[in-house]
Amino acid sequence: KAGVTQTPRYLxxxxxxxxxxxxxxxxxxxxxxxxxxxxxxxxxFLFEYFSETQRNKGNFPGRFSGRQFSNSRSEMNxxxxxxxxxxxxxxxxxxxxxxxxxxxxxxxxxxxx
Amino acid sequence: xxQVKQSPQSLIVQKGGISIINCAxxxxxFDYFPWYQQFPGKGxxxxxxxxxxxxxxxxxxxxISFNKSAKQFSLHIMDSQPGDxxxxxxxxxxGGATNKLIFGTGTLLAVQx
Numbered sequence: 257k258a259g260v261t262q263t264p265r266y267l268x269x270x271x272x273x274x275x276x277x278x279x280x281x282x283x284x285x286x287x288x289x290x291x292x293x294x295x296x297x298x299x300x301f302l303f304e305y306f307s308e309t310q311r312n313k314g315n316f317p318g319r320f321s322g323r324q325f326s327n328s329r330s331e332m333n334x335x336x337x338x339x340x341x342x343x344x345x346x347x348x349x350x351x352x353x354x355x356x357x358x359x360x361x362x363x364x365x366x367x368x369x
Numbered sequence: 370x371x372q373v374k375q376s377p378q379s380l381i382v383q384k385g386g387i388s389i390i391n392c393a394x395x396x397x398x399f400d401y402f403p404w405y406q407q408f409p410g411k412g413x414x415x416x417x418x419x420x421x422x423x424x425x426x427x428x429x430x431x432x433i434s435f436n437k438s439a440k441q442f443s444l445h446i447m448d449s450q451p452g453d454x455x456x457x458x459x460x461x462x463x464g465g466a467t468n469k470l471i472f473g474t475g476t477l478l479a480v481q482x
Binding site for chain 1: 403405411412413415418458460464465466467468470471472473474475
């Protein structure tokens with residue numbers, strides 16, 4: 257079974273731009289969660305989607321948004337990029353929502369200049 | 370109350386030795402505790418997880434010990450190998466229909482040959 261895939265793997269953007277990251281979960285998995293990883297703040301939960309509905313949201317500004325499609329693929333969008341948004345963005349998929357085993361993708365490395 | 374405190378920040382162990390990483394939490398609503406292993410340039414990989422109704426869980430060389438009254442849990446890596454050199458994260462999740470994980474700050478393990 258293929259693992260979680262994330263595209264693109266690397267991205268360089270300029271302050272003020274917006275960016276869209278994509279995540280394809282493991283086949284059959286219906287829950288997708290997004291995390292931001294930085295050296296200073298560690299791994300922080302952004303949001304979780306299950307069956308196209310946002311189940312939970314972390315403490316991030318409204319510039320961070322996401323959605324999930326009927327095939328469980330998910331996208332996250334960051335608008336008006338700031339230098340502090342430079343991070344590794346990780347997607348995790350699981351069968352269900354509720355303390356399910358989560359499997360992470362390799363991440364998208366976003367650099368904002 | 371949402372934090373998970375992890376120690377030590379870094380650890381050096383000789384090949385064949387036992388690596389021990391500790392985590393503590395405050396929120397008694399947490400009832401799912403996974404450990405993740407992350408190599409440079411990769412996403413975190415689920416190692417082993419435990420729920421509070423069990424005091425210990427073992428999978429191969431990896432063991433989680435859980436002390437509910439002390440609100441602490443730890444990862445033991447027996448017969449540590451150079452290939453175990455990675456960053457290890459503990460995490461916690463509350464009950465209910467959410468996969469949101471609160472992560473510890475990570476422990477960088479180096480196993481010397």
